[in-house]
Amino acid sequence: MSLDLDSGATPVTGRGAARAPVGAHRLPGWVVPGAPALLALALGLWGLPRQGALWRDEAATWEAAQRSVPEIWHMIGQVDVVHCLYYLLIHTVFEVFGPGLAALRLPSVLGAVIAAAATAATGRRLTGPMGGLSAGLVLALLPVMQRYAQEGRAFALVSAGVVVATWLLVGAVCPERSGTSPDGRERRGEWAWAWRWGAYTAVMLTTALLNWLSLLALAAHGVTVLIAWRAGQRPLLARWLAAAAVIVSGTLPLILASRRQVDQVAWIPPASGVTLLGVTAMLVVALICARVPRHRISHSRIPPHRIPQQGIPSQHPRSERTELSHVAVGLPLLAVPQSVLLLASWLVKPLYVDRYVLFAYTGLALLVGPAVARAVRAAVSYGRTGGRSWRRIPGEALLAGVVAVVFAALLPLELSLRTPASRTDDVRVTADRVAALARPGDGIVFVPDQRRDAALVTPSSFRGLHDLALAESPVASGTLYGVEAAPPRIRAAMLARKRIVVVTDIGSTPAPATPRDRAKLATLAQHFTLTSSAEAGGRRVLVYVRTR
Template identity: 40%
Template sequence: MWRDESVTHQVAHRSLADLWQMLAHIDAVHGLYYLCMHAVFGAWDGGLLALRLPSTVGAALAAAGVGAIGTRLAGRRAGLLAGLVLAFLPHMQRYAQEGRSYALVCAAVTWATYCFVRAMGPRGTALRGGGGHRRSWWAAYTALLSLACWLHVFAALAVVAHGFTLGWLRAPRGVWLRWGKAAATVLTSLLPLVLVSAGQAQRQLGWLAQPGTGTWLQFLALTVAALLLSWACRPRADGRDTGHAGPDTERTILVKLALPLLLAPFALLLTASFLRPWFVERYVLYGMVGLALLAGAALDRALAHRHRLAPVARVLAQALSAAVAVAVLLPWSMSLRSPDSRKDNTVAVAQVVRAHARPGDGVLFLPARRREWLLSTPAVYQALDDLALARNPAASATLQGTELADDAIRRRIRAADRIIALTDPPEQPLDTTAQETAKRETLARYFHACRSSQVRGAQIIVYTRSGQCVPASGR
């Protein structure tokens, strides 16, 4: 469990009153997800399995939705391949096994996109002036997109991507009106969340920096790959791919649906970061749906042309493709399932603290936000005296609690005999607030580092008074 999952775990275990009070001050953007997880833990407090199971279900639903879209627009085999591609994408695998909202957002956007496709009617008839009466599909589209946006506000960028699709397809006025009504309903329903979370944005996203050159190069590479896949799955001029000819065959609709969904949210969030750094890849995870649709259709086209190869060459080509896929994806997939794939490991931190702690020990978190390392293991945390804490997270309606003034922190540290300090690794920059400076200076002046342990993304140091350090072998 890493720090973000630890936040989910401890917040979802608060009472509804405490949770509601916290959302008025911080993390409203994740409010609906926390409420869902509160219900999950209320029904079954199954630890890490319960924490991550909704995300796994969300990823499975997203893959099924991609399969349904691909089947409708490019055939059953293309749909199956697209769903498999989504399931194998490393980004999707990561958030399928993480206790955060992003896989669920992806599932809601995917099925909203399916409803969007169905609202166009068979063979895109709504785009030709027919099938626009499909009110039930527009209603489902509106409801699912609203759900996605309430799970995470940046899902609203999917609405923009769908608008690009309609523009690219030159949709008739009636379709534009129905989509506009749906989009307006979604955005209006989202307005309360936007107003609350806008006031929290600086505290919520203040840790983000401007996207660097590497991020822009990644977007460029993604764009090139998407264009190549679009070319590979382009429809045949004679219409033999879908059974009818014309400029807007299902495969054309697939390309004009998938490309904006993949690129538009990514590009819009990157561009917005020129004004305020808001870009994080996981905020637009649902863009991978577009990539999977393009890849599935391209693979389907490649398989459709395999008859051009001799039988031996066909078998060799398929075996080579499978070997390359395994060689590329398996190491990445295995790496994502190890603790080293995350910034830190709160379970490992708690284990080290449990091993070193003694009754009456004080604990300090440097910086204060690292209190999240122990909040999800209350049996360990509550056995220690939190020397800097003024009000706990629930009482203060915050994620990590509030701390005393620097003078009070100095007094409490000096009154302790043995302190366990949880700090960032040595190479991390130090916070310069008065409280953090007071912690470091008082420890350095009155205590000696007796023992130090490092785990993924964290350092645990046992401080004692001079002459009171007992070597590990003496315990």
């Protein structure tokens, strides 16, 4: 097992090595990644259906994934090329299990489970069993992770890929060794580093193809590698640069293709002061946790009979026992993606949305988790030396109590995340309201055309209604919402109806963004009278009757 040494502990000089921190020796190997994985699984499955709600981003996944592979390929030439791999994945899931909310969201639950387990495994390498266990539990409990673990989008899976890649990178920087003959050790070492770097490259490339903004994690890994390189790992930088070149080259076609579809992120507002304050607060918390005294870990798995005795030189050179601080891994992973995306949002184009850098929260967990573990160790040690009432409570039990307290404190937020109102809108409720207000033969108009997603997800609610603006269907046009006719044709189609149902957004209606939307609203204002209005699923359903 790994040897946990306090920063000021006596060096290991024989079999009578310094004792591991409180609780470290009690944890079986599977518990460290297993407990956070089970917690993430339980939190992910809890309230997963969300009362049947489906918000607009999930509706896009739902509709796209039910197309055939050629139809998906045709679509990404027009829109959403950045989500191509994810749509193909969900398409495969639907083919195997059938379309449904569980099938849509379970891949994200699995992503959260893998992310929590890999965070714990990474933390164990860097800070020991208790530190790793705490880091995994922190990530599983984060409300932002709980939210995206239950959404049919790629962000939880991207986080999982980044954390697995981080675990592989830490293993490449700090390889674990076992006692072998010199020749066998040399051969195993050559194979091990090639395997680790190959796996790192494959995982990071796949993750980047799921969402190329995960390349910001690659930049964070570069900072970690530079820290290790400056500490004496001379071959490390060249190996990472080679891996990074393959990853970036493999992702470059996707990046170039997505630039042609940049209008799809035109809805993102400039980063606000509240956003900056939130990111700053996270960094402050991370820096405070980074200053907490911590146990250091030796990453050599040296059996007791191989530990050098006093006066006997070690068979394991120092370069094979490289230590890497969890701060050197966690802080860049938290700070670099957030800072770069914020900077790009200010200097180039508004791009900052927290879910785009969801994987950065794993860096926060790698810093907060070991600090929590250190506090637990200190509490247990204080109880034992001071004769306190909790002197017999194991560190693991105390950590479980901390998790229970945090879960209880977050319970109101956790409950709200599992309600339909927790998302911007609910296309299924909107569709139900349309079905209740509309009559067979009515016309229907969507302002803007993206609100057509309600009809695409629940077409049965729109049966008998005539989409007055649609000229070419989404599948035929290779788009998400179809292609609408020219404004004069839309106006003529509307004037031919006595009754029109309108689906639009709630709130004060901004100036229409397109000539088609302006034609719709102008025709309604000039020739129709509003007779009914209802809010449903975060949208408004209006009924107009022709008056002139």
